[in-house]
Amino acid sequence: MSNALPPSDPTPVSSRCHALLPCAGTGSRAGTPLPKQYQPLAGRPLVHHTLAALRGVARLDRILVVLAPEDAHWPGDVDGVEAVRQGGATRAESVFNGLLALRERGVPDSDWVLVHDAARCLVTPEEVSALIDACAGDPVGGLLALPLPDTLKDEAGGRVAGTIERRHKWLAQTPQMFRLGELLGALQATRATGFEGITDEASAIERTGQRPRLVEGRASNIKVTYPHDFALAEAILRSRA
Ligand SMILES: Nc1ccn([C@@H]2O[C@H](COP(=O)(O)OP(=O)(O)OP(=O)(O)O)[C@@H](O)[C@H]2O)c(=O)n1
Numbered sequence: 001m002s003n004a005l006p007p008s009d010p011t012p013v014s015s016r017c018h019a020l021l022p023c024a025g026t027g028s029r030a031g032t033p034l035p036k037q038y039q040p041l042a043g044r045p046l047v048h049h050t051l052a053a054l055r056g057v058a059r060l061d062r063i064l065v066v067l068a069p070e071d072a073h074w075p076g077d078v079d080g081v082e083a084v085r086q087g088g089a090t091r092a093e094s095v096f097n098g099l100l101a102l103r104e105r106g107v108p109d110s111d112w113v114l115v116h117d118a119a120r121c122l123v124t125p126e127e128v129s130a131l132i133d134a135c136a137g138d139p140v141g142g143l144l145a146l147p148l149p150d151t152l153k154d155e156a157g158g159r160v161a162g163t164i165e166r167r168h169k170w171l172a173q174t175p176q177m178f179r180l181g182e183l184l185g186a187l188q189a190t191r192a193t194g195f196e197g198i199t200d201e202a203s204a205i206e207r208t209g210q211r212p213r214l215v216e217g218r219a220s221n222i223k224v225t226y227p228h229d230f231a232l233a234e235a236i237l238r239s240r241a
C-alpha cells in the first residue's frame with residue numbers, strides 16, 4: 001500500500017467572505033452638490049449607513065472601499081474599513097481594481113467577495129447574511145434580487161411597443177457574491193472591450209457560461225439613484241431607528 005497522500009485540490013473550498021464597495025461614482029443622475037454617496041442622509045453621509053450595515057455582518061473578514069483617486073470626502077479613518085483610491089471610469093472597472101487590491105493584500109482566489117454598491121445604503125445585515133447562507137455551498141455564487149412586481153412594458157418613441165412576459169424576470173440588487181479568482185477572470189475577459197455590457201458582477205459571470213443563484217431580497221434595498229430617492233431612503237432609515 002502506498003503512503004502517498006492524495007493530490008491536493010488546486011482550488012480549496014474557502015468559506016471566508018469579504019465585502020468590496022465600489023464608491024467611486026459621481027452620482028450624475030442624483031443631481032446633488034456632493035457625490036451621492038457622501039450626501040447627508042438621516043444625519044450622516046449616505047455611505048456610512050451602507051458601511052454600518054456591512055459592519056453588522058460578523059462573517060465578513062474585510063471591508064474594502066474603492067474610492068475615486070481624487071475623492072475629497074472620504075473621512076479617512078473608519079473603524080474596520082480599508083479604502084483604496086483606485087476607482088475607474090466605470091463601475092466594472094472600479095470593481096476590477098478593487099478585486100486586484102484584495103489579491104495584493106493576500107486574499108486567495110478561492111475566498112468569496114460580496115460586491116455591494118455604496119449607494120445601496122438600505123441593505124441590512126440580515127439580507128447580507130441570507131445571501132451568504134444561500135451561496136456559501138453553491139458552486140457558482142449568486143446575488144440578491146427581486147422578482148419583478150409590476151407589469152413590464154417595452155417602449156418605442158415614448159409609447160408602449162408591447163407588454164413583456166414578466167414571469168421569471170428579476171431585478172438585480174447587490175450584494176453579489178462570487179469567488180475572487182472567478183470574478184477577476186470573468187471581468188478580465190471583458191476588459192479589452194472596456195467591460196462593455198457588464199453592469200453587475202453576475203453579468204460577467206454569466207458570460208463564462210455559469211448561472212448565478214438568485215436569492216430573493218427586499219424591495220427596500222434600493223440603489224439611491226435619482227433626486228427623489230433620498231427622501232425615501234431617509235424615511236426608511238428613520239423608521240428603523
Ligand atoms: N466609475 C464608477 C461608477 C460607479 N461606481 C459605484 O458603483 C455604485 C453603483 O453605481 P451608480 O449608482 O450608477 O453610481 P454613479 O455612477 O455614481 O451614478 P450615475 O450613473 O448617476 O452617475 C455606486 O456606489 C458608485 O459609487 C464606482 O465605484 N465607480
Ligand SMILES: C[C@](O)(CO)[C@H](O)COP(=O)(O)O
Pocket residue numbers: 091117171172173174199200201223
Ligand atoms: C449593480 C446594480 O446595482 C444591480 O442592479 C446596477 O446594475 C448598477 O447600475 P448603475 O447603472 O451602475 O447604477
